[in-house]
Amino acid sequence: MVKTLNRRKMLAGVAGSLTVLPLAGCGESQGMRNVLDRAESLTQYAQRLLLSRHSLAPEFTEADISPDFRANGSTDPDDPAYVSLAQSGFKDWRLETGGLVNTPLSLSLGDLRAMPSRTQITRHDCVEGWSCIGKWKGVPLSEVLQRAGLKPDAKYIVFYCADSLDEENGDKYYESIGLSDAYHPQTILAYDMNGAPLTVPYGAPLRLRVERQLGYKMAKYIMRIEAVSSFRRIAEGRGGYWEDRGYEWYAGI
Amino acid sequence: MSTQLEQTSSAPAVSAGVPQLTYRHAVIVRVTHWVGVVCIAILLMSGLQIFNAHPALYLGQGSDFAHPAVSIGTEQKNGREIGVTRILGWTIDTTGFLGLSGKHDGDEHAFPAWLTLPSYQDLAGGRRWHFFFAWLLVFDGLIYLIWGIASGHIWRDLIPSARQTRHIGRSILDHLRLRFPRGEEARHYNVLQRLAYLIVLFAVVPLLILAGLTMSPGLDAAFPWLAPLLGGRQSARTIHFVCAFLIAAFVFVHVAMVLLTGVWNNIRSMITGWYKIKPEPAADG
Numbered sequence: 001m002v003k004t005l006n007r008r009k010m011l012a013g014v015a016g017s018l019t020v021l022p023l024a025g026c027g028e029s030q031g032m033r034n035v036l037d038r039a040e041s042l043t044q045y046a047q048r049l050l051l052s053r054h055s056l057a058p059e060f061t062e063a064d065i066s067p068d069f070r071a072n073g074s075t076d077p078d079d080p081a082y083v084s085l086a087q088s089g090f091k092d093w094r095l096e097t098g099g100l101v102n103t104p105l106s107l108s109l110g111d112l113r114a115m116p117s118r119t120q121i122t123r124h125d126c127v128e129g130w131s132c133i134g135k136w137k138g139v140p141l142s143e144v145l146q147r148a149g150l151k152p153d154a155k156y157i158v159f160y161c162a163d164s165l166d167e168e169n170g171d172k173y174y175e176s177i178g179l180s181d182a183y184h185p186q187t188i189l190a191y192d193m194n195g196a197p198l199t200v201p202y203g204a205p206l207r208l209r210v211e212r213q214l215g216y217k218m219a220k221y222i223m224r225i226e227a228v229s230s231f232r233r234i235a236e237g238r239g240g241y242w243e244d245r246g247y248e249w250y251a252g253i
Numbered sequence: 254m255s256t257q258l259e260q261t262s263s264a265p266a267v268s269a270g271v272p273q274l275t276y277r278h279a280v281i282v283r284v285t286h287w288v289g290v291v292c293i294a295i296l297l298m299s300g301l302q303i304f305n306a307h308p309a310l311y312l313g314q315g316s317d318f319a320h321p322a323v324s325i326g327t328e329q330k331n332g333r334e335i336g337v338t339r340i341l342g343w344t345i346d347t348t349g350f351l352g353l354s355g356k357h358d359g360d361e362h363a364f365p366a367w368l369t370l371p372s373y374q375d376l377a378g379g380r381r382w383h384f385f386f387a388w389l390l391v392f393d394g395l396i397y398l399i400w401g402i403a404s405g406h407i408w409r410d411l412i413p414s415a416r417q418t419r420h421i422g423r424s425i426l427d428h429l430r431l432r433f434p435r436g437e438e439a440r441h442y443n444v445l446q447r448l449a450y451l452i453v454l455f456a457v458v459p460l461l462i463l464a465g466l467t468m469s470p471g472l473d474a475a476f477p478w479l480a481p482l483l484g485g486r487q488s489a490r491t492i493h494f495v496c497a498f499l500i501a502a503f504v505f506v507h508v509a510m511v512l513l514t515g516v517w518n519n520i521r522s523m524i525t526g527w528y529k530i531k532p533e534p535a536a537d538g
Contacts, residue, residue, distance in 0.1 A: 252470060
């Protein structure tokens with residue numbers, strides 16, 4: 001009895017995976033997408049089990065720094081407001097922090113540089129497959145969040161950026177992370193790269209580093225931070241620019 | 254399974270010139286085999302899709318973009334575009350297959366559209382297929398492995414016997430002459446078959462999984478020894494690719510052997526379990 005049950009279950013599993021095959025040729029249906037998306041939850045769940053809140057991404061030495069760090073995504077935003085900020089050396093740029101916080105903040109680069117900092121030499125892993133090693137200095141995101149004070153229903157931190165990768169529709173880049181990554185010691189808002197202020201191709205004046213996830217999570221050209229309880233109502237509702245275009249929200253693999 | 258084996262082994266020897274049916278594959282072997290076929294096909298094709306997003310392989314932790322170990326792309330030659338594959342300093346014109354393929358060789362894909370899943374360039378889609386079927390293969394493999402150990406299948410059917418090991422030279426010669434076991438010998442996997450299955454199951458696949466996991470920035474944080482063990486994340490990506498290539502090569506040989514040694518008999522045995530043993534040729538010719 002037990003044997004036949006197992007057998008039936010297994011055969012059902014085989015049949016289930018075989019039925020998806022013909023769909024592969026004609027693009028994915030929404031139903032198919034939902035089935036395949038279950039693997040993402042499983043990956044996230046498994047990695048959450050294996051990763052303690054504090055496990056650190058590997059850090060490297062100065063000698064390991066890549067001489068040719070590839071700039072990914074946008075490398076030269078054409079947003080007029082951003083262009084004029086860049087022309088004046090970002091002296092009028094402010095990082096706005098709002099949403100579900102007790103004290104909304106508006107911080108200049110000088111304010112951020114005056115806060116406690118962390119320097120780390122880490123490997124940047126692009127979803128495409130390549131890796132580069134760079135040295136980043138910035139203020140831990142946790143410092144900014146502590147100063148603003150999160151309200152109890154805040155669950156995600158959203159980063160709004162100045163760049164739009166798609167010139168046709170002008171959708172702005174944005175990203176979101178959960179609180180365990182937001183308070184992770186290596187999660188920093190970086191203003192220096194390899195010992196010098198961030199340049200435009202790498203996300204000046206401020207970019208995110210989330211070292212335990214892939215490169216597309218690390219938003220560049222950050223203008224505003226918002227604490228939210230859900231990202232369902234932002235843009236397409238999947239939590240980020242690339243997430244809205246089919247990539248995983250949890251980019252730990 | 255074990256009772257079946259006892260039945261067949263106590264059955265009269267196959268020599269009377271009459272084909273005999275033997276129960277060769279347990280239901281777990283058959284089911285996990287076919288689930289594995291689906292998973293491996295999808296993993297190979299979606300893996301090539303992922304590779305196409307950055308068609309170059311490196312050694313070490315980071316990518317030395319100017320000096321990849323392997324790369325696939327295009328270049329100009331005599332005023333026209335050709336597809337090229339570069340391996341450790343060698344450059345090969347692979348127009349029509351790698352680099353440039355499709356109608357009038359107009360598609361700039363590293364691997365051609367007919368080999369990738371989805372066929373069009375879609376890294377996000379390729380990743381979704383890859384990770385879903387990777388998980389399915391993990392469960393499939395675990396069921397096979399746990400059952401294989403508990404039932405004694407791996408020890409009994411996969412580890413070569415001392416007698417088989419002694420005659421390995423003879424087995425290699427027989428294979429080269431396309432002369433395959435008949436009669437009593439055909440009841441069991443032969444020594445080369447056992448070694449091939451063992452190497453794939455316990456060397457290539459584990460290394461491939463380890464290299465795949467090493468590419469995950471999350472797991473590299475959970476297990477800091479992982480990337481150094483394989484020589485860095487980019488080395489791990491290269492190892493993952495090489496192991497996948499070895500599995501593709503195994504599949505190629507495996508299917509060739511299925512075709513050469515009786516395609517319907519082999520396929521029936523992997524579906525129903527029952528395998529027909531050809532009698533030994535009569536001694537007097």
